[in-house]
Amino acid sequence: MENKTPGALLTAMRAKPPLVQCITNYVAMNIAANVVLAAGASPAMVHAAEEAGEFAAIAGALTVNIGTLSTQWIDGMHAAAKAANASGKPWVLDPVAHYATSFRRRAVADLLALRPTIIRGNASEIIALAGGESRGHGVDSRDPVEQAEDSARLIAERHGAVVAVTGVVDFVTDGTQALRIEGGSPLMPQVTALGCSLTCLTGAFAATIPADPFAAAVAALSTFAVAGEEAAKDAAGPGSFSWRFLDQLAALDGAKLDAKVGISAA
Numbered sequence: 245m246e247n248k249t250p251g252a253l254l255t256a257m258r259a260k261p262p263l264v265q266c267i268t269n270y271v272a273m274n275i276a277a278n279v280v281l282a283a284g285a286s287p288a289m290v291h292a293a294e295e296a297g298e299f300a301a302i303a304g305a306l307t308v309n310i311g312t313l314s315t316q317w318i319d320g321m322h323a324a325a326k327a328a329n330a331s332g333k334p335w336v337l338d339p340v341a342h343y344a345t346s347f348r349r350r351a352v353a354d355l356l357a358l359r360p361t362i363i364r365g366n367a368s369e370i371i372a373l374a375g376g377e378s379r380g381h382g383v384d385s386r387d388p389v390e391q392a393e394d395s396a397r398l399i400a401e402r403h404g405a406v407v408a409v410t411g412v413v414d415f416v417t418d419g420t421q422a423l424r425i426e427g428g429s430p431l432m433p434q435v436t437a438l439g440c441s442l443t444c445l446t447g448a449f450a451a452t453i454p455a456d457p458f459a460a461a462v463a464a465l466s467t468f469a470v471a472g473e474e475a476a477k478d479a480a481g482p483g484s485f486s487w488r489f490l491d492q493l494a495a496l497d498g499a500k501l502d503a504k505v506g507i508s509a510a
């Protein structure tokens with residue numbers, strides 16, 4: 245693919261459109277599926293160990309989120325990640341609140357060993373993933389993205405993954421190149437599971453351009469940044485923001501995305 249701008253990738257995604265297997269949490273399942281649909285791809289929430297691996301082989305990409313974890317779910321995550329690797333499909337890890345309990349820490353260490361293509365987390369999650377002291381509060385970040393940038397670079401180099409850190413200004417790196425993306429709205433963290441939904445959408449873009457997960461991550465974050473900023477304009481609060489955000493995702497086109505997004509070198 246010649247043109248890898250977020251807008252070009254949004255157009256390419258809709259032309260495809262990719263099937264994305266999302267192993268996500270109970271909180272996120274509905275909104276994440278709606279976000280992926282509104283953006284123009286096909287989500288499928290498939291996590292049972294009995295079928296997760298078989299499904300990963302037919303999906304364009306896989307996303308794995310540890311938000312509401314159990315031993316049975318971990319079995320499904322491992323089966324799916326191994327199948328994605330075996331069939332050359334990209335997969336995205338969302339290490340929700342992995343610092344909170346030893347069960348989560350172990351789960352994330354085991355998933356990292358399966359070499360995710362992209363890791364997407366908030367600043368507190370990324371700082372802790374690099375071994376730093378994070379101020380994460382359950383699933384919510386209490387750290388600025390700027391403080392997670394070095395952690396992101398370290399993780400990218402250590403695990404050979406693209407790392408996307410989200411917050412007021414997002415940061416993406418593959419260990420060599422790095423970009424910042426402005427936009428979005430303070431209402432976004434007021435709506436539960438929007439980060440989890442972004443992880444699923446990142447899978448949709450990764451399926452669109454499997455050879456360039458950095459461009460895929462940038463496109464996903466850019467889509468959220470512009471749709472979020474537009475949705476916030478007329479929103480009275482998190483409730484009306486939520487449905488306006490879905491409408492903005494659906495209304496966004498490639499040209500508008502490229503015209504509005506604020507991306508800068510980092």
Ligand SMILES: Nc1ncnc2c1ncn2[C@@H]1O[C@H](COP(=O)(O)OP(=O)(O)O)[C@@H](O)[C@H]1O
Nearest residue numbers: 366410411412427428429430432433438439468
């Ligand atoms: N204060 C903010 N201003 C603008 N955008 C934000 C803000 N906080 C989060 N976002 C956006 O919300 C989305 C979810 O990110 P985040 O809240 O960091 O994830 P998580 O829900 O996993 O904690 C991203 O698109 C991010 O850019």
Ligand SMILES: Cc1ncsc1CCOP(=O)(O)O
Nearest residue numbers: 269271311383437438439440
């Ligand atoms: C509230 C909650 N509890 C377990 S998972 C989850 C959703 C977290 O969503 P996000 O990481 O996108 O804020």
Ligand SMILES: [Mg+2]
Nearest residue numbers: 340366439440
């Ligand atoms: Mg999260």
